[in-house]
Amino acid sequence: MKHFEIVLIAFLSAGIVSNTLNAQPVKDEKQLNYNKKEEVLSCCRKPSRFSTKQQSSTGSLQKVVGTTSHDGMVWIKGGEYAMGCSNGDGRTDEYPVHKVKVNAFWMDVTEVTNAQFKKFVDATGYITTAEKKPDWQELKKQLPPGTPKPDASQLVAASLVFTPPTHPVSLDDVSQWWSWTKGANWRHPEGPQSSIKGKENYPVVHISWDDAQAYCKWAGKRLPTEAEWEFAARGGLINQPFSWGSEDVEKGTPKANTWQGHFPDNNTAKDGFKGPAPVKSFAPNGYGLYDMAGNVWEWCSDWYRPDYYKQLKGIVAVNPKGPASGFDPDEPTIPKRVVRGGSFLCDASYCSSYRVSARMKTSPDTGLEHTGFRCVADK
Numbered sequence: 291m292k293h294f295e296i297v298l299i300a301f302l303s304a305g306i307v308s309n310t311l312n313a314q315p316v317k318d319e320k321q322l323n324y325n326k327k328e329e330v331l332s333c334c335r336k337p338s339r340f341s342t343k344q345q346s347s348t349g350s351l352q353k354v355v356g357t358t359s360h361d362g363m364v365w366i367k368g369g370e371y372a373m374g375c376s377n378g379d380g381r382t383d384e385y386p387v388h389k390v391k392v393n394a395f396w397m398d399v400t401e402v403t404n405a406q407f408k409k410f411v412d413a414t415g416y417i418t419t420a421e422k423k424p425d426w427q428e429l430k431k432q433l434p435p436g437t438p439k440p441d442a443s444q445l446v447a448a449s450l451v452f453t454p455p456t457h458p459v460s461l462d463d464v465s466q467w468w469s470w471t472k473g474a475n476w477r478h479p480e481g482p483q484s485s486i487k488g489k490e491n492y493p494v495v496h497i498s499w500d501d502a503q504a505y506c507k508w509a510g511k512r513l514p515t516e517a518e519w520e521f522a523a524r525g526g527l528i529n530q531p532f533s534w535g536s537e538d539v540e541k542g543t544p545k546a547n548t549w550q551g552h553f554p555d556n557n558t559a560k561d562g563f564k565g566p567a568p569v570k571s572f573a574p575n576g577y578g579l580y581d582m583a584g585n586v587w588e589w590c591s592d593w594y595r596p597d598y599y600k601q602l603k604g605i606v607a608v609n610p611k612g613p614a615s616g617f618d619p620d621e622p623t624i625p626k627r628v629v630r631g632g633s634f635l636c637d638a639s640y641c642s643s644y645r646v647s648a649r650m651k652t653s654p655d656t657g658l659e660h661t662g663f664r665c666v667a668d669k
């Protein structure tokens with residue numbers, strides 16, 4: 291058996307079709323401290339579940355469309371802005387800065403909470419992706435021909451849980467801190483022994499893009515476009531790197547639920563939280579939106595392509611909705627959707643994805659312990 295196949299099967303055994311298939315092993319300490327601008331940013335990059343789907347379905351919920359309530363939402367007056375990174379701190383997919391105009395819209399002031407998501411599940415009986423057994427027929431489409439079927443013990447309803455090592459590790463292998471955990475899902479965010487009791491006001495997590503879409507339809511809302519999300523995150527500030535302005539995240543009063551300490555082995559929790567925080571634990575931005583930086587990643591409706599901004603250079607893009615299809619050179623066989631805002635796992639040294647222009651990508655059927663969403667509505 292070829293080495294590649296052995297590696298892949300090893301990841302499958304860990305439950306992760308990893309984005310590290312192309313990663314090189316760390317040879318010395320110097321490589322551990324690579325420049326943060328490199329595209330190898332595994333601390334904020336996320337492993338994928340198993341996806342080959344270009345189209346996602348919300349099944350029978352297509353017909354369940356609720357009436358929009360503006361409770362817990364704020365009206366974002368639209369406008370024109372410069373989208374993308376306005377200083378040198380961005381990754382390559384954040385350039386070039388380009389002009390974007392978005393119409394006005396309503397936006398949830400917080401990430402969708404466990405209590406809100408429970409109402410949806412109680413009303414519809416919806417079963418999330420993480421609660422379903424992976425389909426081997428779908429999974430094998432992205433594997434080399436002849437790859438043996440993983441052990442049945444791995445093809446179970448599960449999701450990816452952050453399981454930090456107790457010592458420093460190289461950052462090119464996400465399986466060292468993400469574990470495919472049987473029984474982990476939105477009701478059991480850290481695995482089957484955990485629960486959301488007392489966490490009604492925490493953001494719901496382990497939510498796939500498909501799950502988020504289903505909730506939005508039920509609520510009579512939709513996911514924000516990436517352009518809307520960034521416009522909202524800026525909170526009316528112009529050319530500022532953060533939703534609060536320009537002050538360094540580590541200075542002054544904690545501004546967002548991010549990572550402090552050495553990733554991924556030592557979380558000092560200086561901001562008060564090791565994991566997700568109840569929504570509204572930190573000050574809102576200029577539009578009254580909470581946790582647009584940190585806490586949990588938030589799905590956008592757009593497909594992800596690293597070169598999408600280049601297509602919009604030199605024009606004023608009006609309500610851009612993203613590219614027609616997804617492409618991630620790190621995992622070319624897996625189309626991905628955009629996620630924004632960073633999470634409690636984003637640290638200043640390597641990831642800093644709590645910046646307003648930072649982009650990340652995840653396959654639509656992947657749920658993780660640090661990924662949730664919020665909704666918008668046109669009227």
Ligand SMILES: [Ca+2]
Binds near residue numbers: 581582583585632
């Ligand atoms: Ca967030």
